[in-house]
Amino acid sequence: MNPLLEAEQALLGAVLLDPQQLAHLSWLAPDHFYRPVHQALFAALRKLRTGGHPAGEGGDAVALEWVTDAVEEAGVHVRGLTAAYAHTLIATCPRPAHAPVYARMVLEGAIHRTVTEHAIRLHQAARADALQGEVDNALHYADVLTDVLGDLARRWGCEPRAVAPVGRPAPGPPSPGRAARIAEDERFLLAVLVEQPKAIGEVVDWLRPGDFAVPAHGQLYRCLAVLHHRGEPIDRMTVLWEAQHRGLLADGTLSAEEVGAVCDGIGPGGADWLGEQVIRSSVTRTAAVSARAVRALAEDDSLAPGRLIGHALHALGPLDEVRARWRAATAREAPPVPPPPAEKAAAARVQAALARSSPETATRASARPRPAPKPPATRTSSRHHG
Template sequence: MNPLLGAEQAVLGAVLLDPGQLSHLDWLAPDHFYRPVHQALFAALRKLQNDGHPALAAEKPVPLSWVTDAVDEASLHVRGLTAAYAHTLISACPRPAHAPVYGRMVLEGAIHRSITEHAIRLHQAARADALQGEVEGALHYADVLTGVLSDLARRWGTEPRPVAPTTPPATAPTGPPPVRADQVAEDEWFLLAILADRPRAIDEVVGWLRPGDFADPAHGQLYRCLGALHHRGEPIDRITLLWEAQRRGLLADGTLSSDQLTAICDGVGPGSAEWLGELVMRSSVTHTAATSARAIRALAENEALAPGQLINHALHALGPLDEVRTRWQTANGRPAPTPTAPTPSPNGPPPAQVHAALARSSTPRPVSPPSARPGSAPTPAAARPPSRGHV
């Protein structure tokens, strides 16, 4: 049996056997379940709880009406649910008292699934923007993904903070879509030609344009050579640029050739370095967004990665996009964006996050109010219950 399917069946079976277990699952939502029939049934159980169903106050055994009413309510929203399947769920539950642990497994699956879905949307938006020469869609979905990660961290009871994975996920390199690659390369070529012909124009872009923003690595290295000569106050022409490229080993390793340098230095035409630099930055934003999205999707598809680690690694993967966005907004005279993740509290995780972590414990324990321990941080045992020591 699929472990996630087994966990979904077990938590529903536990609540059908013992309605009181719902009080230990207040952090679990219907949309955390993968199967629609399970979503509808858990939502129905929540509704019966909110309506004060008599089974909640009844002594054991639980009245049959608890099961039949739940099936009737869920059947209003989904097809194919029968009383026989409800009894299958009951049989799938080894121990009703373990409902919080089963629910935690369901939440783990939902976290991986949700992050995967939003990473795919970010990647699609980035590719669409790259085709249209825009960046707004990619930046919007990056903000959406950041909000999702913060919400999932709150539900899981962990402090959201960017953490680099020990082994970066393996992803194929990304670049501009084929239909735009030639245009991007041409924009970069013209920009370098202008900078080589009019070195003072470097001042218009040097504050926010970086070598890594160029889609063509050779163009990025050439921009680095131009920047080095400009920084040292040395003259820039075809000979000095060729010498700088040779000193950096770019001719020996085949990154650049003397013919490429000559073509750029002799191919100048009218144009604005700032405007062309912004075009290069647009491509860099969408390229970086696509790269971050692919890295996050690879992380989310690793089922062995614990939810707390996944959330923090995903926030780290968004870091390069935040850096590029800051420079993009600087180039356009816009204010810098807010940080991707909230700054960790020096006094430990907020009480709500501690409560969420404790609520998933197999033996729920009360959380001490903040006033009981003024000025002190939660103890490690409170912030990290034994049941989630793997995060």
């Protein structure tokens, strides 16, 4: 039998035997159980205890009532639960006092299961975005997975900190339907950068060699970036020479014919637009790789929850890095918005007020002749004496 299933049964049996054990399980939720019938039964037990069930007073008769009431309450939400199965759970429990340990086993299984589910969603979103030329869904589910890992870490009682595993997952190739188009975009971008060397300044701050799906294209881009950094001219000959210095021709990564074909090609479009296509595919590709790595970690039952969460956060690190560069690539400065007429009028009133209160204006105002004051008018007395 599955050890996780036995742990769920032992925990429920312990609570059915000793309702006081629920006082030590406030951190465990019904959805942490794998089987729906176990979820419903644990929720019913918590509801009965919160409602003041007399089982807390002890006694055999009360314990029997506790079991029957729990089965009746759980039966409202799930089908197939009988009193016979409740007594089977009681017989499965080795020691009721060990309920917190059994609950920790249940939580551990829930952590592995939850991380697996969210990793699958991230992978599906990354594949869908790759087909549609988008990145928003993949980035959204990556944020959801990060938040879930943080919440699980707090429930388990550990710090959500990225920890590198022993091995690193190998990046997977793009889907066959998009591989040709991605490679074509990369060739177009490299051709534009060779034809217009100044255009590399538009992409070099946020585009990296690892963003290229074809490794040879990434190495060619590295050669272009090095030539740009050194301020040397860029053409087919200088790129070929740089590739030779880096050993790319000797180890078979590139050939002189491949370098010539890319450098002599025609690249339609601007460097910034083509660069965005390359890094967009890098985002979805990296998201898929991270999702596969997290899922592989979650399916390893030998990993303790703390290590699983730390390794999963580390696997999402490359996606955070490429996401930051994607945002830098797509950021656009908004043109200044002219103030509305009301604000213009208010600014004019402020300037007028300042001009009226300036020292020069006050001096001119004091130098003007003032009219002589008028004598006070005599008032007619309105008082009458009788």
